[in-house]
Amino acid sequence: MIKQTLARVRVTMKKQINKHRKKMIYKINDMMFLNFRNIMIARLLKKLNDKMLKSFKILTEIEHTY
Numbered sequence: 001m002i003k004q005t006l007a008r009v010r011v012t013m014k015k016q017i018n019k020h021r022k023k024m025i026y027k028i029n030d031m032m033f034l035n036f037r038n039i040m041i042a043r044l045l046k047k048l049n050d051k052m053l054k055s056f057k058i059l060t061e062i063e064h065t066y
Helices: 002-017
Strands: 023-026 031-035 052-057 062-065
Touching: none
Parallel strands: none
Antiparallel strands: 023 062, 031 052
């Protein structure tokens, strides 16, 4: 009984989480900005950092869901 309830809850949660996600397909030679969120920069104040790096060209085709 508990396993069935957990399985049903897991399916419901997955459906709710995936509602806002969309499939992104990046193709070769597309341009995109690199976000600074996960890059450590040696600067005294984080708020003075730029939010995005320069634009980069995509070299290989990838699929990703956001």
